[in-house]
Amino acid sequence: MAAIRYSKQREAIRMYLLSTKSHPTAEVVYNNIKNEYTRISLGTVYRNLNLLVEQGEALRLDCGDGVDHFDGDTRPHYHFACQGCGCVMDLDMDPIDHIDQIAGAGFDGEIQGHRVLFYGLCPNCKK
Amino acid sequence: MAAIRYSKQREAIRMYLLSTKSHPTAEVVYNNIKNEYTRISLGTVYRNLNLLVEQGEALRLDCGDGVDHFDGDTRPHYHFACQGCGCVMDLDMDPIDHIDQIAGAGFDGEIQGHRVLFYGLCPNCKK
DNA sequence: TAAAATAACAGTAACAATTACTATTATTTA
DNA sequence: TAAATAATAGTAATTGTTACTGTTATTTTA
Numbered sequence: 140m141a142a143i144r145y146s147k148q149r150e151a152i153r154m155y156l157l158s159t160k161s162h163p164t165a166e167v168v169y170n171n172i173k174n175e176y177t178r179i180s181l182g183t184v185y186r187n188l189n190l191l192v193e194q195g196e197a198l199r200l201d202c203g204d205g206v207d208h209f210d211g212d213t214r215p216h217y218h219f220a221c222q223g224c225g226c227v228m229d230l231d232m233d234p235i236d237h238i239d240q241i242a243g244a245g246f247d248g249e250i251q252g253h254r255v256l257f258y259g260l261c262p263n264c265k266k
Numbered sequence: 267m268a269a270i271r272y273s274k275q276r277e278a279i280r281m282y283l284l285s286t287k288s289h290p291t292a293e294v295v296y297n298n299i300k301n302e303y304t305r306i307s308l309g310t311v312y313r314n315l316n317l318l319v320e321q322g323e324a325l326r327l328d329c330g331d332g333v334d335h336f337d338g339d340t341r342p343h344y345h346f347a348c349q350g351c352g353c354v355m356d357l358d359m360d361p362i363d364h365i366d367q368i369a370g371a372g373f374d375g376e377i378q379g380h381r382v383l384f385y386g387l388c389p390n391c392k393k
Numbered sequence: 394t395a396a397a398a399t400a401a402c403a404g405t406a407a408c409a410a411t412t413a414c415t416a417t418t419a420t421t422t423a
Numbered sequence: 424t425a426a427a428t429a430a431t432a433g434t435a436a437t438t439g440t441t442a443c444t445g446t447t448a449t450t451t452t453a
Contacts, residue, residue, distance in 0.1 A: 144420055144429050165411080180432045185411060187430095201328060203381065205440095206410070217369065222378070231372045238362050242344065242384045245358045251349070251386035254330065257369045259378035271400050271449055292440080307403045312440060314401090332411095333439070 143194075148172070148179055149187040156197055156211030162218070162227040164206050202227045203256060219257045223264030230257060270321075275299070275306055276314040283324055283338030289345070289354040291333050329354050330383060346384045350391030357384060 151172050156163075163171070169184045188209050191197040200208040202220045208227060217230040235255070243250040278299050283290075290298070296311045315336050318324040327335040329347050335354060344357040362382070370377040 141429070142421085146419080146430055148431075178432065180434090182412075182433080183431060189412095201330060203328065219369070219373070219375070219377070221375070228375075230369050232369050235365050235368060238365065238382070239384070241362060242346070242357050242359050246346070247389035247392070248346070248348070248355075249387040249392050250346070250384050252384070254383045254385065255365070256381045257366070257377050257379070258381070260376040262374035265374070265376050269400080269450090273401055273448080275402075305403065307405090309404075309441075310402060316441090 143190070146187075148176055148183055149190065151175060152184060152187050153191060153196060153211070156191070156209055159211070160229060162200055162202070162208040162210050164208055166206075168209065200227070201254070201256070203258070217255055217257065219259070219261070221261035221264055222258055223260050226261055228261060270317070273314075275303055275310055276317065278302055279311060279314050280318060280323060280338070283318070283336055286338070287356060289327055289329065289335040289337050291335055293333075295336065327354070328381070328383070330385070344382055344384065346386070346388070348388035348391055349385055350387050353388055355388060 152168060155168060155171055161167075165181070165185050165188055168188065169179070169181050172179050172184065188197065188199075188207075192199045192209070195213060196211075198210040198213055200210055200218060202208050202218065204220075204225065212229070215234065217232055217235075219228045219230050220226075221228070238253060239250045242253070279295060282295060282298055288294075292308070292312050292315055295315065296306070296308050299306050299311065315324065315326075315334075319326045319336070322340060323338075325337040325340055327337055327345060329335050329345065331347075331352065339356070342361065344359055344362075346355045346357050347353075348355070365380060366377045369380070
């Protein structure tokens with residue numbers, strides 16, 4: 140059972156994720172929430188981020204830097220990681236689900252999906 | 267400077283990576299090498315795996331479980347992670363570099379490449 | 394071939410990201 | 424409004440990985 144109860148802290152975390160496109164880490168979320176909830180604990184941030192991901196209200200992203208990033212935009216979309224400044228951006232592109240067919244062609248198991256991360260230089264670093 | 271010298275331990279690690287298709291973690295490599303080199307240290311395994319990756323003699327894989335995996339097959343190829351048993355397999359498929367074009371179409375930065383991980387059920391778990 | 398130079402080692406300590414624990418506080422239910 | 428209990432803050436523990444240190448092995452060169 141263990142019903143999920145409302146908490147101001149979790150709501151603030153949720154709102155912060157929805158307000159930004161920066162794909163923050165738990166640490167960054169923590170630092171921002173602290174402005175409003177001075178006494179919030181980093182453990183609370185981690186626990187609630189995990190909860191939000193479980194509930195489908197946030198995505199956990201692996202951006203290749205060994206640290207978890209989080210995204211309040213749960214619609215399926217692709218990400219880009221800049222090798223220059225380390226920023227993570229959304230890509231505005233059509234789904235490429237056809238690659239699942241390509242992968243499944245010579246494979247006896249079942250392809251259920253894919254995780255893709257594009258990398259290169261962001262518009263700023265390109266200059 | 268700092269020429270790279272031969273060492274039995276590194277050679278054993280390299281050979282082990284070449285001998286398996288299981289994409290082992292550092293821990294797994296350590297446990298296997300220990301059979302032959304009883305006194306080898308986990309730190310040595312990590313240092314040499316990093317060295318091999320730097321030298322282009324091995325690949326570091328991110329399989330979505332938060333732990334680094336290593337692959338002695340450095341030819342470009344794609345990987346599959348089973349959601350059932352957690353195994354990681356090679357996929358025999360054509361390169362899908364065209365997705366870089368798709369991603370770059372509406373993007374001002376520079377797409378240099380992509381990291382893809384397919385997931386689903388392996389042949390065994392599918393049954 | 395033997396000794397000097399130094400890279401690699403084993404073992405251990407440190408580190409950073411994350412999770413677990415515990416007593417207290419807040420939300421919900423009746 | 425009070426009892427029940429989920430969530431919190433604060434802290435300790437865990438895990439994967441890297442750094443450090445004194446010792447050992449490989450290489451160079453005399």
